[in-house]
Amino acid sequence: MDCCSSTNTGLVCPVSNSATMSVGIVTVREHALLPELPETSFGFCDAASCPVVYVGADGTLIDKAHVRTRVGVKETEDPIPVCYCFELTAVQIADDVRTHGQSTIRDYIQEQVRAGRCRCETTNPSGRCCLGNVGRVLSSVGAPAPSR
Ligand SMILES: [Zn+2]
Structure with missing residues (x-):
């Protein structure tokens, strides 16, 4: 899959x-x-x-x-894991947007995914890619929508 x-x-x-x-x-x-x-x-x-x-x-x-892993979508307190493969939390993703005016983290993750470096099937408790959840965090902090 x-x-x-x-x-x-x-x-x-x-x-x-x-x-x-x-x-x-x-x-x-x-x-x-x-x-x-x-x-x-x-x-x-x-x-x-x-x-x-x-x-x-x-x-x-x-x-x-x-479940041994914190499930980001079910947590309301830090650290809220969003990307499990590269260990990024909701706060880090929001801070990145504040610092750069856009998400450099999303670009970074997309690059890693393209390079086949993500291991969502074992790292992410949902077994799915984190990009959907990264997008959710970004829209919650009012980041510009992805250009793709
Ligand atoms: Zn349920």
Whole structure:
């Protein structure tokens, strides 16, 4: 699976009632603090206020307390990880915009992604590329929209 693509799993998080995005077992294994994972497929719940991170097709729910990685979309206090591959937080991304008048970090990440240096599948608990979330942080601080 391409790290920047994601598909709707059809799995709905029973806590937030929101659709989850498909996430590979490799990713879940990397972040979940469970001795053993059930043989099932998982979805990632990215609802900000929901404590559930992974929803298993068999009904398994893995919440924040059982995930070793801070899930940026679910955190409201620093450090809020946004880009996991290059360890960039929401504050760093916002500061960069303030300093440069535009996001040099987004350009940097895009360059790294193009060069094939991102490892979202294992570093990011959603298993997806962080650029979508970087974009969210940028629009929340009023940064100019990407020119692409
Ligand atoms: Zn949820």
